[in-house]
Amino acid sequence: MNRLTKIMAVVALAMTLPQGCNNNSEAGTEKSGAINRSSAAEKVYVAPGEYDEFYSFMSGGFSGQISVYGLPSGRLLKVIPVFSVDGEKGYGFNEETKPLLETTHGFIPWDDAHHPELSQTNGVPDGKYIFINGNNTPRVARVDLTTFETAEIIELPNAGGNHSSPFTTENSEYVVAGTRFSVPVPQKDVPIATYKENFKGALSFISVDPEHGHMDIDFQVLMPGYDYDLAHAGKGKSHGWMFFTTYNTEQSHTLKEVNASQNDKDYIAAINWKKAQEYIKDGKFKEMDTEYLINRYDENKHMAETIKRNKVRVLDASEYPGVVYFLPTPKSPHGVDVDPTGSYIIGNGKLNANLTVHSFDKMIQAIENESFAGDAYGIPVLNFEDVVAGTVESGGLGPLHTEFDGKGNAYTTFFISSEVVKWKLDTWEVLDRIPTYYSVGHLMIPGGDSKEPWGKYMVALNKITKDRYLPTGPELAHSAQLYDISGDKMELILDFPTIGEPHYAQAIPADLVAPNSKKIYSLEENAHPYATKSEKDTRVEKKGNEVHIYMTTIRSHFAPDNVEGIEVGDKVYFHVTNLEQDWDVPHGFSVMGAQTAELLIMPGQTETLLWEPKKPGVIPFYCTDFCSALHQEMQGYLRVSAKGQAPEVTATTGE
Amino acid sequence: MNRLTKIMAVVALAMTLPQGCNNNSEAGTEKSGAINRSSAAEKVYVAPGEYDEFYSFMSGGFSGQISVYGLPSGRLLKVIPVFSVDGEKGYGFNEETKPLLETTHGFIPWDDAHHPELSQTNGVPDGKYIFINGNNTPRVARVDLTTFETAEIIELPNAGGNHSSPFTTENSEYVVAGTRFSVPVPQKDVPIATYKENFKGALSFISVDPEHGHMDIDFQVLMPGYDYDLAHAGKGKSHGWMFFTTYNTEQSHTLKEVNASQNDKDYIAAINWKKAQEYIKDGKFKEMDTEYLINRYDENKHMAETIKRNKVRVLDASEYPGVVYFLPTPKSPHGVDVDPTGSYIIGNGKLNANLTVHSFDKMIQAIENESFAGDAYGIPVLNFEDVVAGTVESGGLGPLHTEFDGKGNAYTTFFISSEVVKWKLDTWEVLDRIPTYYSVGHLMIPGGDSKEPWGKYMVALNKITKDRYLPTGPELAHSAQLYDISGDKMELILDFPTIGEPHYAQAIPADLVAPNSKKIYSLEENAHPYATKSEKDTRVEKKGNEVHIYMTTIRSHFAPDNVEGIEVGDKVYFHVTNLEQDWDVPHGFSVMGAQTAELLIMPGQTETLLWEPKKPGVIPFYCTDFCSALHQEMQGYLRVSAKGQAPEVTATTGE
Secondary structure, three states: OOHHHHHHHHHHHHOHHHHHOOOOHHHHHHHHOOOOHHHHHHHHOOOOOOOOOEEEEEEOEOOOOEEEEEEOOOEEEEEEOOOOOEOOOOEOOOOOOHHHHEEOOEEOOOOOEOOOEEEEEOOEEEEEEEEEEEOOOOEEEEEEOOOOEEEEEEEOOOOEEEEEOOOEOOOOOEEEEEEEEOEEOOOOOOOHHHHHHHEEEEEEEEEEOOOOOOEEEEEEEEEOOOEEEEEEEOOHHHOOEEEEEEEOOOOOOOOHHHHOOOOOEEEEEEEEHHHHHHHHHOOOOEEEEEEEEEEEEEOOOOEEEEEEEEEEEEEEHHHOOOOEEEEEEEOOEEEEEEOOOOOEEEEEEOOOOOEEEEEHHHHHHHHHOOOEEEEEOOEEEEOHHHHEEEEEOOOOOOEEEEEEOOOOEEEEEEOOOOEEEEEEOOOOOEEEEEEOOOOEEEEEOOOOOOOOOOOOEEEEEEOOOHHHOOOEOEOOOOEEEEEEOOOOOOEEEEEEEOOOOOOOEEEEEHHHOHHHOOOOOOOOOOOOOOOOOOHHHOEEEEEOOEEEEEEEEEOOEEEOOEEEEEEOOOEEEEEEEEOOOOOOOOEEEEEOOOOOOOEEEOOOOEEEEEEOOOOOEEEEEEOOOOOOOOHHHOEEEEEEEOOOOOOOOEEEOOO | OOHHHHHHHHHHHHOHHHHHOOOOHHHHHHHHOOOOHHHHHHHHOOOOOOOOOEEEEEEOEOOOOEEEEEEOOOEEEEEEOOOOOEOOOOEOOOOOOHHHHEEOOEEOOOOOEOOOEEEEEOOEEEEEEEEEEEOOOOEEEEEEOOOOEEEEEEEOOOOEEEEEOOOEOOOOOEEEEEEEEOEEOOOOOOOHHHHHHHEEEEEEEEEEOOOOOOEEEEEEEEEOOOEEEEEEEOOHHHOOEEEEEEEOOOOOOOOHHHHOOOOOEEEEEEEEHHHHHHHHHOOOOEEEEEEEEEEEEEOOOOEEEEEEEEEEEEEEHHHOOOOEEEEEEEOOEEEEEEOOOOOEEEEEEOOOOOEEEEEHHHHHHHHHOOOEEEEEOOEEEEOHHHHEEEEEOOOOOOEEEEEEOOOOEEEEEEOOOOEEEEEEOOOOOEEEEEEOOOOEEEEEOOOOOOOOOOOOEEEEEEOOOHHHOOOOOOOOOOEEEEEEOOOOOOEEEEEEEOOOOOOOEEEEEHHHOHHHOOOOOOOOOOOOOOOOOOHHHOEEEEEOOEEEEEEEEEOOEEEOOEEEEEEOOOEEEEEEEEOOOOOOOOEEEEEOOOOOOOEEEOOOOEEEEEEOOOOOEEEEEEOOOOOOOOHHHOEEEEEEEOOOOOOOOEEEOOO
16 A cells, blocks of 8 residues: 555545544434433432542543533532642642642643543542543642642653553552653654654552552553553452553554554563562562652642652563463454453553453463564564453444443443444344444543442543533533443433543542542641741841742731832742631632732641742732631731831731 | 731631531532432433533633533633643644743743633623633633634733633623732832832733724723732613722731731722723823733634733723722622622621622712712722612621522632522522532623523532542542522532532523634645645755754544654754644644653644754653544654764655
8 A cells, every 4th residue: 555545545444534523513412312310310319418439530631630520410529629729729829739730841830631530449449549640741640639739749760651550559559641642762853754763651569558558659561662552450360460552563653643553463461460560579670770750749748849769660561471362353452451359451442443351361371382473672462362251343443441330331432433332242233232422432431440440430531522512612612421230221411521631530439429528627736847827937038149938817807918129029928727626617828910829828837939020010929719707808018118218117917 | 996806806717617618528519419419410311313402611729721521511621721731632732822921020821810701792701712810910802602612812911820810791892800919009119018009009901802802901990909809791771881909908918817817898889991091092091111022822823922012001090080999898898799780889898797788879969969988099989878778688607609590690719618508589588508628719791790591400510529529639620519490499419529629600591602613724824934735845954053843643643753863952843734624623733752741733723842962862752642443653763873973854754
């Protein structure tokens, strides 16, 4: 095939999308006509005063954050800022959270967050943490589910994007992070056309400290220069293994749309991480010079600190036998999903109609038999026939992801044919199918990638919205659809728009999280170095051009609320402690014309705003979060003098 | 009273809040037990494929943005970035929108947005624009409701915050913006204690060009150094007048919680803007040197541009007879609301139990009679008894805001007693009351501050959430509650959490907005100076250390996708044009490790990302918005060389 023919062949498939989803509103209405309106309304309605059954954590995709929704209501309970600055909460603007967004590339105000993954105990989500990957500038974040705040962000060296991440093992021994795109390892200035020679893919195994949740990179596995798309850990019998999908085994570096879609099969890489651990334990690894940062937020200090690392342990897959095997899998597999028993590894070949199910037992047998089809860059390639357990003849087009209901059934999304197909494990027969509006990517069943799914609801995360909601100009929200899967047939019960692009979501019963949710921070335990625990200790200190204002808030005044002695060129640090110890009484703090955002200070917390005044004058500041009947009066003034013209610093209240 | 006694007296009132809202979950459940569950579920349920009846625009408060919700479902359709940077959309990060956030204080990445106000024709919301105020750094923004994007932001000189804004006149002749806090006018370095001598309050009258919507300041009225809290325009017979509430007529500058709550009455300032126009027309104004910026987004150029102004026309209220009168109003009035006929001006005295209703006719009569109680800074003060039409004996505590249903009824929120009270215009009798959960601030009825409300629903915007939803750590979302007000009794039908703190909201029937909603930008009409309208025109140009990459996107590749010749120290501008002309096919663009956010480019649009590479290597870029079955392949590489070491620039695709 010449280049143009190849382009046309592949593009024709991809372009089925716009046609496929040009279901107009009439078609949409017609299909949803099948909805039992009043039964569905009852099912999703959470009356005032009642609670949702599940927390659902959705990635924000290109928003960089996590959105927390209640299910079945589809109500947005909170947006947790993770990788992107958020003026609403002062995240990435106050001095305490700025370090969370530091990288070896400098401060980065944004990322593309794809896959939330709950921490697990014995293969079941435990409600302690949720991890999420930064897909653009390779990182993994950990969010603490007692505070619903980002607790830690770790950077991943040697990676070019981070898509196949942050899937965890049964006890969160590891969170993985596989490079999206291969890059020179270590980075260097080489012609892009030397891809095959110079580019590699690093898969990071991030350890999670069981007590504090602290992350670090235990080791990286260096792989051929493919693209690593998604991953899932083995469980039960397959615990100890991690599975990654690859695409671009063609190793093209341009027009991948065409050039990376040539091979009939790419691979699922099966990583025996217990074997890797043995090599590490025996000191059989290479230590590579590289730099990465770990940024940890200390909840008592109310402050993030950065730890610098300059080495990483590396195992080159081709040099460490027994660590990696390749399972040939048709048609650019996207998702790789492991059933609740750990017996089956499902490859969702996105340019395929059918699903490929591999057998873990057969894989082990083939490895023991050393029955290899050959090798790729020194990595054994198993025979497709030796490992395949079955094929699901789905009748759909473009399978992407599969989740499980814990009752022996699997549910797979089909992007091109815009539907979810329910099928039976072991027999591979299709049981049901239902349309999605439109172009579904991931789907989510609470606990649906764990050993024990709570198989009551399924959520489809759709890439295209078009006519499903009132229009909002050229930019439309992406959309989730909630299905009741408690019966034999899937039943669509609700559409709700989402924040950003939720690539994936996880959900957990409310009672595994809500009882541990923190209501306030203890003022007594506040260990912030600039905390002010009583109004009588408020003050201003000036050293050179640094001004430190030790300030407190309580309904409804600041102390101090009149500060003089500041001059143009000063760096003014407002260290504001919220003295409240009641639930849901934050105070906000902002300064007019400051080139930053506000502080939003929770009860018992201290936060710091840096202000560099540019012009003389008298500048108001005020509380931004309506806190009492006298909130509008919660205000003060800052006097700024020309450089060298300021009086002595004074800080007063009510005088 | 000594200082301490005064503090205790006032604080005791304000502190009723935590007790008032310590309705525990049992109480909450009990009250909501009155909900007719299945009828309420039916009323709020918008089944998949159906549309909401109303667009509701809620301010984000300290998020700085506008949230668009559908009613009655309470689903979040879009967050429109206005005053705060938003990595999700590249807003404030791409070169095209950066100018929108420029001020005379420099680039400001955040503000506190309080009051959305729809443009009006003949006193009725027309669905063309929505205005919103920046409360922290005084500005007003205009959002275009064909694109749902911020079209313009104007800065307000001489102001200290901007809370009593952006309320409009009957035909959006003016949008007003009154200073929240008074400041020295012009700004200067003076002791804060010279407040009474030096501080003034500027009220801006912003003209709106009927054809393009362009805003500019027509004139400012200079007022005494009070705090200006809220405003509303007259309508019908009172068209030509604007009413502002004042507080802190005590003119205190510290511990306002106490010191600004001493006077039994503050004022509603009635501004005769038609009279002011006469002075302006006759050239009787002062021209004051000051600086402010107007930032306008050009929809064809896809780019914002900044206009600098250096003068403003000023009328000092004390020197221009007939422009301003003061109506004494009890107890720190917060909201000032004008009924649909324009006959009544309602003052919501936040430290009061009752509402004060002033009569427009009586006010005019008193002015004609020159029946004044005296003056304040040269401004005539009317006699309370001369202007008051009635008092609503509400039985509630802490009235804040009133809206109308167009059927002769008014609805007032009570912050301290957490309830909405329905009462009858003309008779002032209380008809109904219903609790809110908790501490309600504003309320909103679609068109409820206009001449013709659509009085079917009422939304209460609550400041405290506590136990109403599943907990999310110390930080909880604020909350809206939807009431059916079509019958005699108000009926609570839905709770839904909100983004930021929606101080106020407006709503409009969907059919006044949806038919004009733009689906794509025309590629043909794209007038961006760096637009690339065809793949054959893509290229890279390097001049000195500036690299301009003319790039296109179409499902599913970039052109070019391999660029070499970049070196450390270069400023690389990616000008990316989305060639798609189908609805809902944006493409995203991001560069690994770039110290900025992504681009999110709508069909037909061009956006520019600036990247300053810091280290040599080969860097991936990719599409961030899942666009087709081959989205994962939509990727490219950038080769970065050390300074002075780069080869000639080349830009290729598929070669």
